[in-house]
Amino acid sequence: MLKINQLVIIAGTACVGKTTLIKKIRHGDCNGLCEQLGIENPFMALLRSELSQIRQPIVERLVLHYDFSGKDSRNGEYRELCELISKSDNVTILTLCTSNKILSQRITLRLRQVFHRRCPHPRRDIFILWKKRRVFRDIFKVVALYKRWFKFVNGINVTDHLLVDTTKPSIAKAYSFEMDEVKRILMN
Secondary structure, eight states, X not given: OOEEEEEEEEEESTTSSHHHHHHHHHXXXXXXXXXXXXXXSSOEEEEGGGGGGOOSSEEEEEEEEEETTSGGGTTSOOHHHHHHHHTEEEEEEEEXXXXXXXXHHHHHHHHHHHHHSOOSOHHHHHHHHXXXXXXXXXXXXXXXXXXXXXXXXXXXXXXXXXXXXXXSSOOOXXXXXXXXXXXXXXXX
8 A cells, every 4th residue: 555755746737837847846946945845855756647657655755746627637526636645644735827828828839849749649639738728718717727626625634735826937935825816826
């Protein structure tokens, strides 16, 4: 049975900057944030789809890349995540947010990259991104995604839930999660 001592969930919609943040943490570009979160190297960083690859019974530090706008999260239950949290001693959730305008730009850029890249399932990837792009263009739908996530996080036992604005390239600090702050960031 898996046991995790420190679980840091880096959550957000597609294209909000989860992968970029994990890369910055790995390269030591976010020392202030790492200090604030208590993240030290070495740590294991995984996508939600890679969780089945964990072979050791105890993981000291796991940073999980979690897209709460994905199809597995539509009903707001996040079952797989609940199971992982129940196996963890210390859970910190870092919710990433950026302006709706930047989110639309990033997903358009990702669509172009997928379109020009040779990937195993280009039609499927383009279709999924196209659907998300339509959702992300509607500020009310994006706010609804964050509200559903916020409701889920409020209903579980976590050590800390923090908000990171990824609108600017430098990420120095996380802030207490407030839905009003999410709305302010999305509206910019």
